[in-house]
Amino acid sequence: MKTTALIAEDEALLAANLQAELLRLWPDLEIVASVGDGETATEQALSLQPDILFLDIRMPGMTGLECAEALTEDWPEDGKRFPLIVFVTAYDQYALQAFERSAFDYVLKPVQTERLAKTCARLQERLQDRKPPQAAAASLNTVVDQMRELLAAGQPEPSRRTPAAAPLRVIQASAGNTITMVPIDDILFFEAADKYIRVVTAEREHLIRLSLRELLPQLDPQRFWQIHRGAVVRCEAIETAQRDEAGKLTLTLRGNPSRLVVSRLYAHLFRGM
Structure with missing residues (x-):
């Protein structure tokens, strides 16, 4: 069976370029959907259950991080293995330290062929090493832990909550x-x-x-x-x-x-x- 992937990118030219580069580097990869917003990405991911998600961090409405968060919440217990996630971002190395501490991969905009080739190689290796279906729940628990750390760690979209100077009364x-x-x-x-x-x-x-x-x-x-x-x-x-x-x-x-x-x-x- 072919490895399947979904692309979520709101800039059409960047989405087309990413898809073309992926298919050139990974001819057997099947792009099952390419969407332009986080809500549609979440719906399509839950419906199609691809092996890999390429999520733009900043999209209209729901961001890529929020899309990933939603999927960890709503992914069916009896579904396929939770997909591997690659975040597509324009942020600098300082902001990307949070991604370095997690199992989620990332590529910077504009996508560079050499960096994307390394990401594809990592994905192929991780797909080969993935646990059998009966371990999917345990695998999802690990993803949840990593997602929680990513949301709280220093990621570009501020999810860490700090006490307000004067909380609402x-x-x-x-x-x-x-x-x-x-x-x-x-x-x-x-x-x-x-x-x-x-x-x-x-x-x-x-x-x-x-x-x-x-x-x-x-x-x-x-x-x-x-x-x-x-x-x-x-x-x-x-x-x-x-x-x-x-x-x-x-x-x-x-x-x-x-x-x-x-x-x-x-x-x-x-x-x-």
Whole structure:
């Protein structure tokens, strides 16, 4: 069977050049899709389950890192092995130190033939050494650990959270001509919903036009924990964290019937004392 790959690059000329270079260096490689944004890349990767992903770091909407994060969260337990990932980036060597510390490979823009040839050789070697299908779950756990380190380490897209100088104490939620002042202590969780965030309290919920990426730096990270790429929960509101037979964690909350699923990337937050 041919090795399959997916390219996610929003600049059409760069995507075409990368595909042409790959096929010249690796004639047996089959490019199953070439897309221009992170959301489509995530959908196609989950559907096609290629062996390799070439992800541009900066794309419209979801970045390459966020795409990889989403895949580690949503990759089916009974699916193929998690794909090898190569990040395509214009960042300098200092910013790339985080990639050097992980198993993820990278190539710099504009793509140089010599560097891409080394990447192809590494990929071919790693594909030969990959574990049998029954070890896929353990392999994915390793990828999750590396992805978490990459997101927290010094990567170009700032995912590491530091306490805000003055964390938010109130959320101003507007609806029509009314602005509701929601004390931060009343909020159970935030959940991304299209271009809005659901702000959920025990009594009701509000919508604010903001992204989680913009909101997170304004929250106290000791109190508000990200448990999924689209969900942040106030830790004092958590009543239980229940793990099922497959290892999936689900949270129950005090004073609210909602049940929140914890992604693989953030499961390490919940350990018994």
